[in-house]
Amino acid sequence: MAIEGQRAGRPRDDRVDAAIVAATRELLAEVGYAGLTMDAVAARAGVGKGAIYRRHAAKAEMAFAATVYGMDPRTFADTGSLLGDLTALAEAVAGDLGDPAASRAIMSLLGEIGDDTASVAQFLKACVEPEVARHLEILERAADRGELAAPPDAELVHSVVGGTVMAWLLVHHRAPDGLAEKLARFMHAALTGAAPPRESDGV
């Protein structure tokens, strides 16, 4: 058995992993999820299909992994104000989802993963939980500052931020420019019950 995590035989080539992820991302951007084929990914990556299926059980999981890959759970610097933190958060989310290919892939996957418990659990663990934790940090910082009366439901806040960005981009097909600030001001008003400073006009 050798050392933990070190199996006998030839070890996997990290470059193969990277090539698969890169090819999947490129093709998702070019042809979308429905147009994505395993043969095309293998050809673009210069690997055999066996190498792909050794790593990913199915097309959806591969696309999911390629999309999620590298979405590291950044921590946000304390900007000193709730509005500043919210703006940074909204900009990060809009940046992640601003690429139409990424948001389209996530939509397709959310629709198709369905009740497959393993995938859902993986998705929640890998993506959602760290994000909610980030939201919670920001909210708790604001509560410590006295900007918030009571700690709100972090999952609701997360749903509002992510869902709004998704709908803005994919339902209304509006440009992401300016969305982060609008959304941050909206969130700030909702959370503090007070209009944010600067700009007297509406949302």
Next chain:
Amino acid sequence: MAIEGQRAGRPRDDRVDAAIVAATRELLAEVGYAGLTMDAVAARAGVGKGAIYRRHAAKAEMAFAATVYGMDPRTFADTGSLLGDLTALAEAVAGDLGDPAASRAIMSLLGEIGDDTASVAQFLKACVEPEVARHLEILERAADRGELAAPPDAELVHSVVGGTVMAWLLVHHRAPDGLAEKLARFMHAALTGAAPPRESDGV
């Protein structure tokens, strides 16, 4: 050519349209979009595949049409307050999307329709525009009452409501119960810059 809209030859049977829609909805609920097959729809509906393709150019369009079918643009009674109107609105949206099959189908379709201009235009015209109009009515009523200072961006409000419900159900897999009230109170605070009446705790 005869009368406008009336072609020569045997006219289409409305019952076939209805059977296709019904079969598609049932199967979407049972097996999801990815598991949906044209042969199964044809068999369940008791029609030939030709009859389906005479009406719908592709599987995605068929599923889309079946999902959207019958989503009439209700008008909401004036409850007398912004919070009441928002609650009614959120309950309606949560009700529409509360069926996991419906929301999953919409997610898949949004992901796959992509840049197909015809489908996007149809979707915007049939679903999104009437909904945004409803939102605008509610917001204008509130402005007339003096509850709102300036009319906010109706498309942003629409994105927040629909996107939040979607994320709540499909990302977090939380039950729709209680979501409408939470969301309405959140929206109310964001729009008016004041905490809604009743219940002193946070969002």
Next chain:
DNA sequence: TAGTTCCGAAACTAGTAGTTCCGTATGATG
């Protein structure tokens, strides 16, 4: 050296979207 796992490549299976044709049914037109 022996055993295990990896690699690219190719052949293969199984299943689905979408098309085409058949014989028949149905309604409009003359």
Next chain:
DNA sequence: CATCATACGGAACTACTAGTTTCGGAACTA
């Protein structure tokens, strides 16, 4: 009534794709 155009269910058919298996060979461990 006769004709024409289209719709109908059904079945056969094409083209394509997900996923599996197999191959000779390479890389690593023990």
